[in-house]
Amino acid sequence: MSAVSGYLIAALLKLASVTPASYQQPAFLHNHATAVVSLYQTLSQYSDSKTAASEVIQQVNNLVASGLELKLADMVVISMAMQSAINHQPEQVEQIYLSIKSRYKHSRTLRNYFFSCTLSGRQKLRSTIKALRYSLSMSGEFEKELSFIGHTSDDEELMSLTNARYGEISYESVYQAFLYRALTSKPLKHPNTVALLLRNLALAHNQIGSKHIERRLIVLIRELETENVIPHLTNGPSVYSYLTP
Known part of the structure; x- marks a missing residue:
């Protein structure tokens, strides 16, 4: 097993709480x-076996080979597929990871979308903040301020x-307010993407x-949903339940 496979196993296993439990096409x-919806349906009926893992890997490979320009939601599903198959097919999962990483090596936005879904911990946090920045077309100052924000600031507003x-x-409250201001200062071009990235950000902090x-981010997500800034992606009490419909 390569070092990449070993790392992916550790990272992807941390996503266990976001595996779909039963099928219902999510918002x-x-x-x-x-093909993405079909992959999600397969995952919702997944049985933890080598045969099932092989089927999932085949679907992902077909999806990637199709040349479809992957969106963040597609990457969410692919990362769930990688998580499901990692124990049985680590080498194949590694190849998928390296293939998509290479595919988007010249697109910092899509590359960080992918890392936001597949990495864990502080690497997930850094990639998600970068992904938010690019999604919002913000300057590097946004990324710097959010990464090092404190409870004191010269920003009186x-x-x-x-x-x-x-x-x-x-x-915590300054962090929440900083994001609220950034996300409500003008209409979002990609509200669905932002809604998913906020969930990735919350998961990274977890x-x-x-x-x-x-917890502050969960409250922020509900605030923004109530104010119709981002779409409702969940039917249950958990903001993560968009993956367990």
Whole structure:
């Protein structure tokens, strides 16, 4: 087993909580390619066996070979497929990972979308922040500020917004307000993408032990859904349940 395979096993196993449990075409795949929806359906009926893993790998390979320009939602499903098959087909999963990584080596946006779905922990966090930046067409300053934000800032407007919306000034509330302002300052070009990236961001914080930030992000997702800034992707109480319809 190569070093990449070993790392992927460790990373993908951390995504176990987002495996689909039963099939119902989820909102985040609305108007997506039939092959992606079919792969999701296969995953929803997945049995943990080498035969099932081989079927999933074949579907992913066919999907990638089709030349379809992958969107973030497609990558979410592919990462779930990789997670499902990693124990039985580690070498094939590695090849898929390397193939997609190479395919988008010249597209920083799509590359970071893919990393946001497949990596874990701090690498997932960094890739997701980059992906948000590119999705929002923000400057590098957005990425820098979000990565190093604190409960004190020279940004008086941000401090005022934080206090007005959340009634306190803390690291967590400033983080939430910073994202709220960034996402509501103008209409989003890709609201579905942002909705998925916010979930990846929350999951990344969960993985590094930042549970307070994860909870703030969950509240932010619900705020933005209520205000019709991003679409509702879940039917259940969990923001992650878009993967368990």
